[in-house]
Amino acid sequence: MTSSADDPLVSTDWLSARIDNPRIKVIDxxxxxxGALPLPSDDYLGVHIPGAVFFDVNAIANPGDPRPHMYPSTEQFARDVAALGISSGDTVVVYDSGAWVAAPRAWWMFLSFGHPNVKVLDGGLKKWLREGRPTHSGRVTPKPGKFQARLDPGFVRSKAQLLGNLDTHAEQVVDARPRPRFEGTVAEPWPGRRSGHIPGSRNVPYAELFDAQTGAMKSLQELRQAFENAGVDITKPIVTSCGSGVSALVLTLALYRLGVRDTALYDGSWAEWGLPDGPPVATGPA
Incomplete structure (x- = not known):
């Protein structure tokens, strides 16, 4: 169980009271x-929380890797984050549109690269707007920060590690994709990928962990129930996965709220595993 001090979520009230604090940096x-339009960067230019800068998941990534938005090098992460005006002593508050896709991805990246002072805004921009709070539009040009990074490799898993896990079952793999994609009854949105899931994995669709109306994450009891219903033992090691290593972190964030530490992300996720010449695939319910 998390205390308020180490809860990764902060409320809109919390942020609103601190929005002018120069040591709190807000990122969208x-x-x-x-292919989905308008682009998130254009949405950001149209409306964002005052002072927020745009954290581009596709750009703060390894540019030489054909897989979508894989982790960047330590040097690149430090450089890109400093360019957003963030320094190592700052508290970072990250939000997204309120559809709960990528704010947890950014949160996990900061933790992975050794920056513990990072929070996710509960409900994101959706909740902020519903409450009639102030917004800005246009680009924010911050003064560059000074950011040091060091990647802890324990935060991520590779395909080779997941292949080894097929034999050892040392870690539970929990897939955040919608049920039809997990069960292989619909085509994958990532072109050229097979349908199905990693053999032995469990399914907790990320969209079931937050309230679609308000954008707020569900109660701890509801979060715990979602994992239990999927046959996940939260006292044992867990790796989260999804389509391309983004929405998996919604599960990671929920687990963190339940007091679960030491989970890992399969960064390549289905965009890698589902390739035509890839490893074994299972279909049907878990």
Whole structure:
């Protein structure tokens, strides 16, 4: 169980009271699937929380990797984050559109690269707007910060590690995709990928962990029930997965709220595993 001090979520009231604090840096990490318009960066220019800068999940990524938005190098992450005006001593508050896709991804990246002072805005921009709070539009040009990063490799898993796990079952793999994609009854939105899931994995669709109306994350009891219903033992090691390593972190965030630490992200997720010449695929319910 999390205390308020180590709860990764902060409320709109909390942020509103601190919006003018120069040591609190707000970032918009909204994300959409490829081809979805308008682009999240254009949405950001149209309306954002005052002072927020745009954290581009596709750009703060390894530019030489054909897989979508894989983790960048330590040097690149430090450089890109400093360019957003963030320094190592700052508290980062990350939000997204309120559809709960990519704010947890940015949160996990900051933690992975050794920056513990990072929070996710509960309900994101959706809740902020519903409450009639102030917004800005246009680009924010921050003064560059000084940011040091060091990646803890324990935060992420590779395909090779997940292949090894097929034999050892040392870690539970929990997939955040919608049920039809997990069960392989619909085509994958990522072109050229097979349908189905990693053999032995469990399914907790990320959209079931927050209230679609308000954008707020569900209660701790409801979160716990969602994992229990999927056959996940939260006392044992967990790796989260999804379509491309973004929405998986909604599960990670929920687990963190339940006091679960030491989970890991399969960064390549289905965009890697589902390739035509990839590893074994299972279909049907877990």
């Amino acid at each position: 990490a909204s994300y959409k699937m490829p």
